[in-house]
Amino acid sequence: MQKRLISALVALGLGFSSVALSADEGFDKYVEGLKVEAREKGISEAIINSAFDGITFTERAVKADKNQPERKLTLDEYIPRAVPDWKVKQANDLYQKHKPALERIGKQYGVQPRFIVALWGVESNFGRLMGNYNVIEALSTLAYEGRREAFFRTQVMAALEILDAKHISPEDMKGSWAGAMGQPQFMPTSFLSYAVDGNNDGKIDIWQTEADVFASAANYLKQANWNDDYTWGRQVNIPGNIDRNLLGVDKEKARKLSDWQRLGVRRLNGQALPEVDINAWLIQPDDNKGRAYLVYGNYQSLLLWNRSHYFALAVSHLADQIR
Known part of the structure; x- marks a missing residue:
């Protein structure tokens, strides 16, 4: 909680040198802990030193992680x-x-x-x-910020393993704010x-x-x-009185195409569904309005x-x- 508060105060630009110093010190201390864990996992000292060299707390990665669109x-x-x-x-x-x-x-x-x-x-x-983020820096920042610490800390260790295997150099390991590469x-x-x-x-x-x-x-x-004998699914028309408890991608909601046909589901042009023995799930992501799809295992x-x-x-x- 304290490290989140410090980061928030710094982000607000309150200008307290002691706060900024604490934020830097808190992140630096956290990175030292990451280094210890990396050594315990067998990552070479050379990679540890080069990967963490000069990294700083990256507030814009935290802001991106918290940002949600105002309107879906x-x-x-x-x-x-x-x-x-x-x-x-x-x-x-x-x-x-x-x-x-x-x-x-x-x-x-x-x-x-x-x-x-x-x-x-x-x-x-x-x-x-x-993406042009330093992957180790972004992942370390998000781990330190703490909302999903276990996930991002695991990603830091995996990224170090990739570097240690020499798939890419630390300076070239760039990605998104979330560490996607x-x-x-x-x-x-x-x-x-x-x-x-x-x-x-x-x-x-x-x-x-x-x-x-x-x-x-x-x-x-x-x-x-994946099964390359089939495609992903198709957009369909559904009757207005269909039981909405049938919709979703949970395993138990799978039905044969013939079952969906009997329930009144049709191709987008109104024609009958294909006569193929395959499981399908009915989805309508925009709730009870908008597009509906029958999707297959590949989806x-x-x-x-x-x-x-x-x-x-x-x-x-x-x-x-x-x-």
Whole structure:
């Protein structure tokens, strides 16, 4: 609580030199604790010294973590912004540019290449928006701030492990304010679990090497039980009197498409649902208004990547427009 109060006072610009000094001292002391833990985990002294060298408490990372949009967009507003025509064009152009690597990796991991490209586009605008925060500094700041200390402290240790394995240098380890890294925006623990060498050069580089980005994204989806025999789902029309207790992505709410057909769910154009023996879940993220979707197991895999329906639907809609 004390460290949060000190940080808040500094952020308000009260100008108390003693307060500022206390904030600096508090963060510096916390970093010393991180160093001790890193040594206990076997991280080399050279990496510990270089990774933590000169880092300071980064108030803008804390502000970003606390920032919430004042008004939630509806899907009708969000999807056109998240998947504009220019992004669709770029996605198709980049698919063609990287087609040999994408098709090789897609076959290897059992993931349709269009979903790999769509994730790439939604996460980092095809590698153009990866963040410019020092990852160790941002993660250490958020751990010290304390609201999610255990999570961010674990991420600090994972980031140090990545550095110790020489996948990237401390000065080049840049990412978002939350520590999400590279073109697929992996948190450090996700990197350790899913990042792979996609071009067989002996390195794993999700910052600059597209083949590694594609293979790492595909490996994540594979481990999340992706099935390339199917797509993600479809937008549908639902009857106004449908039992809303049936909606949701919980395991027990799965129904066969034939069951949803009997309940009055139809394709967006009013036609019958496909006659395919597959489980589907009915969702309507904007509550009892707005778009409704029947989603399949692959959509559940996207939710493991990011629990936001808006994220998963942006990826899905972009993938549908890649040919």
